[in-house]
Amino acid sequence: MENRNRSSPCSATPKLMQTIGFSLINDDLLQNILSRLPATSFASAASVSKAWNAACSRILSRPKLSSAISLNPLPLVALQEVFDKVMSEPIRPHFAIASVGPGFEFKDVLQFMVKKLGSTTPIILSSVKGILGRDAVTHEFGEVKWISDTAEEVPVNTGIVLTVGFLPGLKVDAIPLLRKRKVPQGSMMDKFVMDIKNYTSSVSGSTSPPAIIMIGDGSVDVKPILEKLDYAMSMETIIVGAERGQFVYRSSDASRNVSTNQKHSPVAVALVFARYGNIVHGIANIEFHFALSNGVSAIGPRLKAASVRMQDSLPVTWLTARREGQQEILDGQQMLEDIDDEMENNMDYVDLYIGVTRRRNCSVGSDKPRLTTTLALHGVEGGDSEYLYVDGVGIRTGDYFRFYHPDPKTALSSTKNVSSTLRNLKLEWDCLNKKEAFGGFIFACIGRGESFFGDPNVDSSPFLENLPGIPVAGIFCSGEIGRGCTSLTANGEEEQASARCHLHAYSTVYLVMSYAPSEH
Structure with missing residues (x-):
């Protein structure tokens, strides 16, 4: 009897619940009481009896x-x-x-x-x-x-x-x-x-x-x-x-x-x-x-990757580009100067990205490849008289891209x-x-x-x-x-x-x- 008296209400048997008056509680009142319990006590209450378990299930029906x-x-x-x-x-x-x-x-x-x-x-x-x-x-x-x-x-x-x-x-x-x-x-x-x-x-x-x-x-x-x-x-x-x-x-x-x-x-x-x-x-x-x-917002003209190099040791891509419809090859410095002009010389204060339109065959396992088109954003790391440097890989010669800036x-x-x-x-x-x-x-x-x-x-x-x-x-x-x-x-x-x-x-x-x- 001493062990039973020390038991918590949530771990007591249904018979004990009757002795302390829980049998007099109607379903609505019981559900109201159980809904106020913390999760751990609620979990214990669900195992007291079938009636309590049913009430707990109704509370957690949503x-x-x-x-x-x-x-x-x-x-x-x-x-x-x-x-x-x-x-x-x-x-x-x-x-x-x-x-x-x-x-x-x-x-x-x-x-x-x-x-x-x-x-x-x-x-x-x-x-x-x-x-x-x-x-x-x-x-x-x-x-x-x-x-x-x-x-x-x-x-x-x-x-x-x-x-x-x-x-x-x-x-x-x-x-x-x-x-x-x-x-x-x-x-x-x-x-x-x-x-x-x-x-x-x-x-x-x-x-x-x-x-x-x-x-x-x-x-x-x-x-x-x-x-x-x-x-x-x-x-x-x-x-x-x-x-x-x-x-x-x-x-x-x-x-x-x-x-x-x-x-x-x-x-x-x-x-x-x-x-x-x-x-x-x-x-x-x-x-x-x-x-x-x-x-982000797009800025500047649409460009096409003219040459692409990747570093084996780093996930960085080096590239040159042409303006759409033109033959002149632009290096990284030329591209960044054009964007700086577009941004009224505020380029140094913002992050820059290029958004590359990638058309690739994609497959999983032995599935038949299917052509997909995605827009991949690459952070611009810098540029010089040879290349534009961007983070990440997967860019190919012929891919189109535009510059983007936070807006x-x-x-x-x-x-x-x-x-x-x-x-x-x-x-x-x-x-x-x-x-x-x-x-x-x-x-x-x-x-x-x-x-x-x-x-x-x-x-x-x-x-x-x-x-x-x-x-x-x-x-x-x-x-x-x-x-x-x-x-x-x-x-x-x-x-x-x-x-x-x-x-x-x-x-x-x-x-x-x-x-x-x-x-x-």
Whole structure:
């Protein structure tokens, strides 16, 4: 009897519940009480009895995203703050994403998350340049970078954003891209794409998932990976994420949990959202919506690569070019002088890119190659009397390109377009009572933020203005991944009418998650 008296209500037997009056609680009151429990107590309550389990299932019949940030200077305290916040309400973790700044030890954070969430919960943990979200303690929304935007501000040195999701009707897992010694890069990429297709097919019967969140470590060129994914996936598959960020992960499939060693190492990881084949009555029908705020504008004439050289030891391309329709070959110095004139001698104060239109045959495995057209942005490293130097590889003689530069006016205008379209979409959802947004993600370029726009929280404004109550998690990163073709706006560059761009610069990528009850 003493042992029973010391038991918590959530771990007591149904018989004991009757002795203390729980049998008198009606279903509505019981559900109200259980809905106020934190996640860990809620999980215990679900095992008390069939009635309690049924009540818990009703509470979690809809999808849920829970997210929080902490800027506490003590990493372990910050980690505990965000975990306590995201788990303060009922939720069954189907996946977790954490992004951290300087001062956090990956090993400690991952160990903490595995212990709290279980070894079968897919987890991705990455280092980032800044975070966006609602504070776990103050509940205020903020966009924070690890460097200050102005000289008057005190720099923020570290922080963490944690997101946990419950997505009934979907299965989620982390699938790595492994780099192996003596294995061609093309074969590695093909296997990565096939792993995603096979996983999705095993869940839904379809080889294309509705959404993928992808993180790379910057040691491999993400552009050809995205081109292969674009080739292999249906147009409805949304892919978002960050090109460069150190990461660790845990998959629910233990065979995928490969650590770095001399033979192989993970160089990218995809969190894949696969839909179950048959949606039954009462299970959520989750949809993903993509939007992009473009932040660069084209400048100068269209050029054609005349000669191209690549450095074996560095991912850098040297090139010369001709103006479209002309025969004169331009070196790097001539091209940069022309752009400087176009920008009224302000070129030294901005980053420059070239957007290369690439027409390539693409295939995965033994598939028949198909011609694809993409727009690939390459950062300009410099130029001299011989060549223009740009980062990355994959440019060929005969490829057309234009110069691009960061443009706050373009970025602000396209952000307002995203906000307007989201507002109209929400009005449509509300009027027809068909859908409800329940969460979102933001991937913003580190070059944006308050220093770029002159005002705070611009990158988050589409969510804050139209969906202020839903959980939103975001990061500032380098190389924003964004591939999608759904109901929200995308960027309107002329080149992208025929050439699709999947890896962006000075952009903000938005992923909105909505819910609709099953009609079956």
